[in-house]
Amino acid sequence: DAGVIQSPRHEVTEMGQEVTLRCKPISGHNSLFWYRQTMMRGLELLIYFNNNVPIDDSGMPEDRFSAKMPNASFSTLKIQPSEPRDSAVYFCASSLIGQSPNQPQHFGDGTRLSIL
Amino acid sequence: EDQVTQSPEALRLQEGESSSLNCSYTVSGLRGLFWYRQDPGKGPEFLFTLYSAGEEKEKERLKATLTKKESFLHITAPKPEDSATYLCAVQANTNAGKSTFGDGTTLTVKP
Secondary structure (H helix, E strand, C coil), X not given: CCCCEEECCEEEECCCCCEEEEEXXXXXXXXXXXXXXXXXXXXXXXXXXXXXXXXXXXXXCCCCEEEEEEECCXXXXXXXXXXXXXXXXXXXXXXXXXXXXXXCCEECCXXXXXXX | CCEEEEECCEEEEECCCCEEEEEEEECCCEEEEEEEEECCCCCCEEEEEECCCCCEEEECCEXXXXXXXXXXXXXXXXXXXXXXXXXXXEEECCCCCCEXXXXXXXXXXXX
């Protein structure tokens, strides 16, 4: 089975540019999560969706960040305008919530973002 | 607020030298505790789920245990390929699906 697919794997861009990260969750999963990982702050949850609806976006750093999930098989995380402090590895994960036993999250291999 | 603290931050072992990683947690009603392994340049990979105190799970050289306040990941006779960062995460009954992660323990096993 295909796992969570993220693109691009690497992105280098200049400050002020718009950045769009993409994620395809595992088919059949009903929840999708966006995380950011840095050495200083570890793995931080930015936002998560259940059945394509944003449930908790309290981790989104500021208005420059936005996320959408137009359908069950696709999500985007957008940063506009980007800043050097946004440099990090961004992970997407998906899961099946509401099942018993409780299901783990399955992660993609991340997008390594560098803002110059 | 749910909290997860992992120790030590880093652990260096000789091949064959058994040890344990600790995950201490506070959560408002534990729905599940998860262990993941993360290799450099990769996303976290699921290892185990534990649901209640006293539960144990095993996979090859790894065994995870759970009490009401902490979980241990025991590594028996580790090999260099066990080198990775091990992450612990908890889910609360009040927030199904959302996980709170610890900062991880980076394990290095020398041949």
